[in-house]
Amino acid sequence: MNHFDVAVIGSGPAGASTAFHLAQKGISTVIIEKETLPRYKTCGGGFVFRGRKNLSFDISEVVEAEFRAVDIFLGEKLHFRTEREDPTISMIMRDSFDNLITEKAKEFGAQLLENHKLTGLRFENDKICLETSQGEYTANFVIAADGALSPTAKLAGWKEDTRKLIPALEYEVEVSDEDFERLSKEVRFDIDAIPYGYAWSFPKKNHLSLGVASARRTKINLKKYYQDYLETLGIKEVVSESQHGFQIPVSPRTDGFVKNNVFLIGDAAGFADPITAEGISNAIYSGKLAAEAIVESEGEKGLAEKIYQDKLESKLLPELRTGLWLSKWFYEQKTVRNLMLKKYGQRFSEAMADVFHGERSYPTDIKKAIKEKVKELVF
Numbered sequence: 030m031n032h033f034d035v036a037v038i039g040s041g042p043a044g045a046s047t048a049f050h051l052a053q054k055g056i057s058t059v060i061i062e063k064e065t066l067p068r069y070k071t072c073g074g075g076f077v078f079r080g081r082k083n084l085s086f087d088i089s090e091v092v093e094a095e096f097r098a099v100d101i102f103l104g105e106k107l108h109f110r111t112e113r114e115d116p117t118i119s120m121i122m123r124d125s126f127d128n129l130i131t132e133k134a135k136e137f138g139a140q141l142l143e144n145h146k147l148t149g150l151r152f153e154n155d156k157i158c159l160e161t162s163q164g165e166y167t168a169n170f171v172i173a174a175d176g177a178l179s180p181t182a183k184l185a186g187w188k189e190d191t192r193k194l195i196p197a198l199e200y201e202v203e204v205s206d207e208d209f210e211r212l213s214k215e216v217r218f219d220i221d222a223i224p225y226g227y228a229w230s231f232p233k234k235n236h237l238s239l240g241v242a243s244a245r246r247t248k249i250n251l252k253k254y255y256q257d258y259l260e261t262l263g264i265k266e267v268v269s270e271s272q273h274g275f276q277i278p279v280s281p282r283t284d285g286f287v288k289n290n291v292f293l294i295g296d297a298a299g300f301a302d303p304i305t306a307e308g309i310s311n312a313i314y315s316g317k318l319a320a321e322a323i324v325e326s327e328g329e330k331g332l333a334e335k336i337y338q339d340k341l342e343s344k345l346l347p348e349l350r351t352g353l354w355l356s357k358w359f360y361e362q363k364t365v366r367n368l369m370l371k372k373y374g375q376r377f378s379e380a381m382a383d384v385f386h387g388e389r390s391y392p393t394d395i396k397k398a399i400k401e402k403v404k405e406l407v408f
Contacts, residue, residue: 033059033140035323036168038157038181040066041123042309043295044174045130046084047316052137053323058138059168061161063146066131070123071273072309073199073238075216078115079387080310083317084130091129093234094120095243099385100217101378107370109378111214117385118216120233142166147175152289155330169324170333171291174316177278177298185288187250192299193280193353195306196224197242198204198251203268204237212237212262218305222261223254223362242277242306244360279303279356281349286341287334290320300345303352304359304391305381315345343389351391358399369402 035051037044040062051058074093081088095116101109113118132148135141142161148161173181176195204212212231226243239262241254253275259267278299286293286382293314294300300313312345322337359366370377383389 031059032156032167033057034168035059035159035170036061036144036166036171037174039173039175039297040131040141041070041127041174041176041295041312042071042080042189043297043312043316044172045086045319046126047138047172047174048134048139048148049130050317050320051132051323052139052297054320055138055322056324058134058139058168060131060134060141061145061147061166062141062143063162065143066141067124067128070127071199071275072123073229073231073240074121074123074126074233075229075238075307076119076126077193077307078113078117078119079385080313081312082387083121083310086133088119088126088129091121091125092182093122094213094232094278096120096216096232098215099378099382100215100258101218101381102219103221103367103374107367109370109374111378111382113382113386117382118169118231120231120238122233129338147181147184150181150291152158157290159242162173169290169330171408172316172319172331173291173293174295174296174312175299176345177276179293181291182293182297185291187282187288187293188284191282191284192278193246194241194276194278196249196251197275197277197306197382198255199238199240199273199275200255201233201234201273202237202239202264202270204264205266205268207268208262208264209235209237212264219258219261221363222258223251224249224279228258244279244306244356277301277306277308279306280353281346290330290334291335292322292337294319297328300349300382303349303356310387311345311349315341316402318345321331327399347393349391351393351395354405355391355395365403373402 098112148160151192192320225245231238294315300311318340326333
């Protein structure tokens with residue numbers, strides 16, 4: 030039976046980048062992937078700059094477009110734009126992006142097992158036995174990087190109701206040359222284009238990625254709001270479109286991130302940004318932290334868990350907790366929010382750009398700061 034120091038389940042940005050960091054340090058690593066790469070993956074494909082900074086190699090060959098300016102709209106009355114020297118958002122298609130990171134990991138010795146669906150986990154003595162559709166393997170550590178619904182987390186004993194999942198609908202859309210020429214020049218977010226949520230327009234190389242997401246875990250007719258958004262964008266003709274529904278985990282799991290040497294990262298852990306629902310950058314970052322914990326612990330399992338938890342608590346988890354509170358306030362207190370944005374909207378937009386660039390986190394004293402600003406507006 031083949032044995033590895035670490036088995037990574039899933040070859041998305043979280044899993045592939047984790048395998049890269051591990052293999053680079055000489056840790057024997059296998060990526061277990063249920064499909065054959067490259068494969069299509071549902072995702073808006075907007076990769077923010079802070080994520081690029083956590084990759085130690087160039088990804089320009091798979092970037093379809095770069096945008097240094099980002100536009101935020103609240104209806105027809107409020108519009109804010111930020112611009113930076115570095116691209117705030119780079120547009121990628123996940124098939125080529127994920128494949129590139131996986132290939133980089135393989136260059137350092139990581140093995141890729143394609144068409145291997147994980148079907149079971151057994152915990153035997155000091156090893157984990159991974160049962161797959163094509164055989165069994167053992168590992169000292171397992172990294173669950175298999176997305177929001179994470180079968181690995183279920184097999185390892187995590188419960189389903191320990192994080193918040195929000196609904197989203199994304200379309201890959203070909204439009205007329207006239208509409209594409211007009212809309213391909215800007216990345217835009219339209220707040221309140223959907224109740225308690227937003228819509229987005231991400232121009233790719235030859236088409237648009239359009240989507241709608243609700244910040245509430247509720248039943249909602251996403252298709253209707255997508256159709257409304259086409260009208261908002263002034264799209265006259267849809268040449269072709271493909272629809273993809275998915276769920277985004279916008280709160281960290283409440284029952285931990287490590288069980289029996291199985292580590293959760295990325296969407297499996299619930300690490301998407303609560304305000305924007307952007308998940309790629311935190312997926313890559315959390316994978317890097319998990320890899321560092323295993324390397325720094327020199328394979329000592331209890332120590333690896335402690336190091337990983339400490340690393341999460343130093344930055345990522347406090348940021349996500351603050352983001353959760355801010356998201357609830359932002360999407361549910363619309364009247365007060367809009368009053369504040371009329372006065373401080375550009376400042377807010379600049380702050381979000383700083384977050385996207387990894388230059389700042391959500392402030393831990395955000396509740397106090399907002400209350401003070403509200404008092405200024407009311408009194």
